[in-house]
Amino acid sequence: MPGVTVGELGEPGVLARVLAQLSGARGALIGPGDDCAVLRHTGDVVVTTDTMIEGPDFRLPWHDGFELGWKLAATNLSDVAAMGARPTALTVALAVPRETPVMLLERIAEGLDAACRALAPGCGVVGGDLGRAPVVVAAVTALGDLEGRPPVVRSGARAGDVVAYAGDLGLAGLGLSLLFSEAVDAEGNASAHEVPRLRASHPDAIAAQLAPAPPIPLGVEAAEAGATAMMDVSDSLSIDAERLARASGVRVDFSAELLVSGFGRRGSGVRGGGLEPAEPGAQGQPAVEVPIDAMLFGGEDHGLLATFPAGAALPDGFRPIGAVLAGEAASGTGEALVALDGAPLTVRGWDPYTVQVSGAV
Template sequence: MTRLSELGESHIISRVLTRNPSSAQVIVGPGDDAAVTAPDGQLVSTADMLVENEDFTRVWLDWGQLGVKAAAQNLADVCAMGATPHGLLVSLAVPDDTDIACLEALYSGLIDEAARAGTALDCTVPIIGGDLSSSRLIVIAITALGTVEKGHEILRSGAQPGDALFLAGTVGRAAAGLDLLFAGARRDTVGPELRSLIETQLAPRPDYGALATIGASAMIDVSDGLSLDLARVATASGVGIDLESTLLRELIDPLLPAAEFVLEAREASGTGDANGTTCTATTAEDLALSWVLDGGEDHGFAASAPSRQDPGVGWRRIGAIRTGDDVSLDGTPVPASGFSHFGK
């Protein structure tokens, strides 16, 4: 084991960036006071953080998967704008006694996920800079940059009544994985069906490739929960959104075994709740539905597009855009519920 305190900052950075790809758009990369790049088109920027004990815990920490998750949540936001990823700025704070091998795994996860997005979207997504600091807690802060042609950005405000609502990727799986972890499940103690849900929580894999096939009028990265993020689209676009339960079956049914596991664990513990949430579901069906409606972190893409349009490979229809100002399920209003910092 080689602790970071035994190495200099420059040596640490050179080791963790060994696999970082080069890009023709990066003129000056890591190692100088600032990066210099030559992006094509308008610049799209987003930033997101992962904070220990708020967004993850060391009890189930996997440094490589943490890198994947940190990259995915930022790249998904860039892609949801209709942009092509350009590069990542990575700022990291970790304890002094962290093994350098852990950081190498973290950066490998970051680089691998960026490469996966780049392969899907025919681009190269390098780490172009960042910062490294010491802290009692692990904090990862990433700024993702992308480019989009003027007038081709996809906003939350473009949905129109009569559009269909489509989803690329999944929703609910990461939430199920989180509840499984809180219920005591671990990757090495459950079968492949439940293990895959835990993997989605620890290392989500957005379907970047689907983005090239849809002409969306509005789009959002579903990171905080389908009901909450769709409410944001409804507000921005001045429309109502109706989800159809029959179209959600493909998302709900695979979660039922996990819901049964979690409910049994809650009953055995006598708490009725595995993770301190306010979910009061008492049946597997209700719990699975709550994961689909209110669970975030899969980083599926929800998009509106003309109902007559074939959205292409990777998309499934889950509802419709209508007049109004709310989100409903089969015509019944759905509360905008999901993850929010500071409880609002």
């Protein structure tokens, strides 16, 4: 990436160019530039922090800065949505090496801003911090407003509830699998060389991995529809369902038929509950066939896993995928908390060596 570096321009200049990418937050009485930003909320405040670090969490040869900023926003916004809250503001702490092109930080800011506008209108970046580090480190904190509603926690699921999901499922794991198998050099290091080809051949899976578009407004809708428990799916559907089951003292039984009928064909413009990112993605491609293993064990979907009372009308975008069963009375015996069609499921997260990439198109 060409152009002036962070070390050459210095902090005030970098900050000015980053701030120029930000369009503000509707609820912000004061934005960047004072000791703190100030927000007006009407209900309780939800807050979450998530960090992405170059190396373990992302690889610069694969991500455009815009996508990196987009993903940073999306992954934090989905945590806010999963409480049934409306996202109001992000703060961003970025630390980068001195030789980093300023353009990368501008693109990250642009992606953060675009994701807020597309996924959570009214939310925006209200503050942050720039620093120096040996690799790119980005810590985002997201705030949301419960607007008078109680939070939807992960411990509220009850036997008899319907298990439902909204958003992409399995695509992000497929995308990462494709990148790990085809966008690496001979030493196994991430390489930009094959990324354009993969973006063309697998637009939905690559976009779901590099710039996920979770259905953020459905968090509020689920809360209003009476969701009893909710989480965003980050590690994998099976891992996060197990967490929900443990917190609620119940078991979750997924239906393979419901998973396949609801989420087995994805893409072609049905990303993230109908929300489209401003730049990534493509139209007019055939839908992707998603194998059930990718749905259950792929990670980073950031869609919403929720439970609703039997008979509740699910908000548009949610589809039923299973049922909540009573937990065993004398638990702690290693009993499986997650099952597929009644058969105990060994939960696990995304693994590039176990997801079948060949099934992706």
